[in-house]
Amino acid sequence: MKSGFAVTVGRPSCGKSTLINTLCGHKVSIVSSVPQTTRRPVRGIANREEGQIVFSDMPGFHLSGKEFNRVLNETTAAALRGRPDAVLYVLDATRLPGAEEEALAQLLAQAGVVPVFALNKIDAADDGAVPAETYRRFLSRFWADAEVLPVSALRGEGMQRLFASLFARLEEGPPLYPEDYYTDQPPDFRIAEIIREKAMNRLSEELPHSIYVEVADWEMPSDTELWIRAFICVEKESQKGMVVGKDGVKIGAIRKAAKRELKSVFPQNIRLDLRVKVSKNWRKNGYQIKSVLGLNKDS
Ligand SMILES: Nc1nc2c(ncn2[C@@H]2O[C@H](COP(=O)(O)OP(=O)(O)OP(=O)(O)O)[C@@H](O)[C@H]2O)c(=O)[nH]1
Ligand SMILES: [Mg+2]
Known part of the structure; x- marks a missing residue:
């Protein structure tokens, strides 16, 4: 082997x-x-x-x-x-x-x-x-x-x-991971990535590049439930409405698609609270960029 x-x-x-x-x-x-x-x-x-x-x-x-x-x-x-x-x-x-x-x-x-x-x-x-x-x-x-x-x-x-x-x-050499593993991503990163994919595929022009996803918290109140609270972060106030969409249609579609995929990854019932917030000009801030890319010690 x-x-x-x-x-x-x-x-x-x-x-x-x-x-x-x-x-x-x-x-x-x-x-x-x-x-x-x-x-x-x-x-x-x-x-x-x-x-x-x-x-x-x-x-x-x-x-x-x-x-x-x-x-x-x-x-x-x-x-x-x-x-x-x-x-x-x-x-x-x-x-x-x-x-x-x-x-x-x-x-x-x-x-x-x-x-x-x-x-x-x-x-x-x-x-x-x-x-x-x-x-x-x-x-x-x-x-x-x-x-x-x-x-x-x-x-x-x-x-x-x-x-x-x-x-x-x-x-x-022997396997480096147990042979039933296919990734080693921590759950909160995996959750954020799944939400970001669903958002990127539903947003246009510069918006897919302007967002990142922050999983504020996730907990399992019981063996069968997984509660997630997450934010889609945009660069400026004017972008918020574009992610939310008319009558919340866009964010609703992102949430639904994310939930469907999360269900296939986690065995629990998923409760997903998804909102939009502004992280002002994050792509112009070196510290923020590193934080989003996981390069800061505390991120
Ligand atoms: N026709 C075709 N499209 C593909 C194939 N592989 C990937 N794509 C498409 O190419 C696009 C980019 O695919 P990704 O896998 O995200 O590419 P990537 O290299 O990881 O991109 P970055 O993460 O942005 O660097 C998507 O629309 C895919 O569906 C392929 O074998 N054939
Ligand atoms: Mg890629």
């Missing part, structure tokens, strides 16, 4: 979280069509006949001067400094390699990393999926014999070959 740690890297929205969910056989990390959905490393554990892989799903690597993005990119750099056993570089077949792929390839190559390359979204052929050969040629400037594995995270295609390449990087 083999075991080890693997880190996913790639541009925002290339499908890292979808791929981790498929590889782990469980919904571990939230997904949306909006770039920069994942904000903190999320662990997903794949238990297979060959052994166990503990994945860290990372935020997307994005070139931008904004403080928020700089901190997200630093999260990826820090994970690489942790010398994972394998690095999974996810590429997006719906777009040509660009400045972000180039910067990330440089970062990895300079650190002496030889990643496993997965070209995701090959199912999107209607929009003209970019051939693996195009990516192989691009990557060959950094890694002479890069092998690009075509996959569809959405359809679960190409997973056997991907697992084989990942396990080839790992040493023999």
Whole structure:
């Protein structure tokens, strides 16, 4: 049996979280069509006949001067400094390699990393999926014999070959987690992420980026009940109404969808009190950003 740690890297929205969910056989990390959905490393554990892989799903690597993005990119750099056993570089077949792929390839190559390359979204052929050969040629400037594995995270295609390449990087060893674990996220983080996913998928323009979710408290008054009190936090007063919606329709829909998914994760009956509040300009405040990203000691 083999075991080890693997880190996913790639541009925002290339499908890292979808791929981790498929590889782990469980919904571990939230997904949306909006770039920069994942904000903190999320662990997903794949238990297979060959052994166990503990994945860290990372935020997307994005070139931008904004403080928020700089901190997200630093999260990826820090994970690489942790010398994972394998690095999974996810590429997006719906777009040509660009400045972000180039910067990330440089970062990895300079650190002496030889990643496993997965070209995701090959199912999107209607929009003209970019051939693996195009990516192989691009990557060959950094890694002479890069092998690009075509996959569809959405359809679960190409997973056997991907697992084989990942396990080839790992040493023999016992499982790092009990074999029935598929994640190690604390309950309040998991709850906040599920609510944030439902909100992001129902909000438009800048709003998905402007929110974070705070679980004010959660308790189990009995074995069969889980009570949650949470806030969707926005940046300014004018955004509150957009999250609440006319007659509370929007927040009602977010609450309902979140409750449905929470029910599939927790065995208890869920009571979810969900409200909106303003956390003024939180994305402009370095301390607040770190708090939302879980990088402060007290968060
Ligand atoms: N067609 C297709 N779409 C996919 C596939 N994998 C992911 N997507 C879509 O791509 C979008 C982004 O997926 P995510 O898994 O959130 O991407 P990510 O790389 O984790 O994004 P960030 O967390 O923002 O960095 C979603 O709309 C997914 O449904 C795939 O294999 N095929
Ligand atoms: Mg993600």
